Amino acid sequence: AQTVTQSQPEMSVQEAETVTLSCTYDTSESNYYLFWYKQPPSRQMILVIRQEAYKQQNATENRFSVNFQKAAKSFSLKISDSQLGDTAMYFCAFMTGSGNTGKLIFGQGTTLQVKP
Amino acid sequence: EAQVTQNPRYLITVTGKKLTVTCSQNMNHEYMSWYRQDPGLGLRQIYYSMNVEVTDKGDVPEGYKVSRKEKRNFPLILESPSPNQTSLYFCASSLKTGSPGFFGPGTRLTVL
Numbered sequence: 001a002q003t004v005t006q007s008q009p010e011m012s013v014q015e016a017e018t019v020t021l022s023c024t025y026d027t028s029e030s031n032y033y034l035f036w037y038k039q040p041p042s043r044q045m046i047l048v049i050r051q052e053a054y055k056q057q058n059a060t061e062n063r064f065s066v067n068f069q070k071a072a073k074s075f076s077l078k079i080s081d082s083q084l085g086d087t088a089m090y091f092c093a094f095m096t097g098s099g100n101t102g103k104l105i106f107g108q109g110t111t112l113q114v115k116p
Numbered sequence: 117e118a119q120v121t122q123n124p125r126y127l128i129t130v131t132g133k134k135l136t137v138t139c140s141q142n143m144n145h146e147y148m149s150w151y152r153q154d155p156g157l158g159l160r161q162i163y164y165s166m167n168v169e170v171t172d173k174g175d176v177p178e179g180y181k182v183s184r185k186e187k188r189n190f191p192l193i194l195e196s197p198s199p200n201q202t203s204l205y206f207c208a209s210s211l212k213t214g215s216p217g218f219f220g221p222g223t224r225l226t227v228l
Contacts, residue, residue: 006158045159045206045219091158095216103174104149104216106158 002027004094006107013082014115020067021077021110023092030054033095034068034075039109040088048090051075082114118143122207122220129197130228137192137223139207145218147210148190149174150182152203153222159206165190197227 003026013019025034036048051059051068058066063083067076079086092107120141129135141148149164151174161174165184179201181193190209194201207220 004158043204043222045208047217093159103164103172104151104161105175106151106160108156108158 002029002094002096002105004092004105004107006090006092006110008110009108010111010113012113012115013079015082015084017082018078018080019082019112021079021090021092021112023075023077023107025073025075025092025094027073027094027096029096031096034066035093035095036064036066036075036077037091037093037106038086038088039091040085045091049077079112084114084116086112087114088112118218120207120209120218120220122205122223124223125221126224128226128228131198132196135194135197135225137194137205137207137225139190139192139220140188141190141209141218142188143209143211143218144187145209145211146187147212147216148184149208149216150180150190150192151206151208152176152201153206154203162192162205197225199227201225202227 005024032053034051038046038048049059049061063080065078089109089111091109094105123138146167150162151159153159160176162180163182165171205223208216209218210216
């Protein structure tokens with residue numbers, strides 16, 4: 001069975017600095033998707049970034065980028081130039097890409113606080 | 117405005133009293149799913165649906181039912197709620213699998 005692990009329950013960063021959130025996963029599949037979601041205090045879940053396993057190039061969305069290490073089964077999120085609005089809980093998630101299944105597995109989450 | 121709506125947003129009920137949480141999306145999405153969020157456990161998938169009349173179990177389906185009779189709606193039914201189903205529930209949708217990007221606002225359920 002697939003698992004997703006976020007080993008950092010809480011992190012903090014100073015405004016304008018860079019922070020990296022860790023995520024590891026376990027799967028025997030070669031085709032899958034990985035996601036990072038943001039959940040601010042409003043509780044709304046927001047898709048931040050998406051990575052397809054067959055793509056070697058790391059995904060980037062403005063100040064958010066990932067370091068996807070397929071062999072190591074690692075999928076970290078880097079937030080550059082941190083802003084106060086980045087304060088939120090961040091979830092890493094895995095979805096298989098084979099068999100047309102819609103199962104989505106989340107990590108436990110990392111609470112990020114951006115300090116002024 | 118493209119959105120996923122859930123009702124009710126907050127619900128306090130008692131053990132054994134059947135309830136339904138509705139979920140509706142206006143984007144003609146094929147894929148819909150339900151999750152529960154509990155502290156320290158992240159989000160866990162309850163059920164998902166790839167299209168009308170096609171549903172499948174997620175990781176924690178016990179005690180829940182779903183139906184997908186029309187594309188836009190995907191209600192979550194608790195036939196006999198128990199206190200361990202107290203949680204924050206999210207519905208989500210996407211055009212296809214591979215990117216369940218649209219989440220509803222969440223339903224806070226308390227079962228006494």
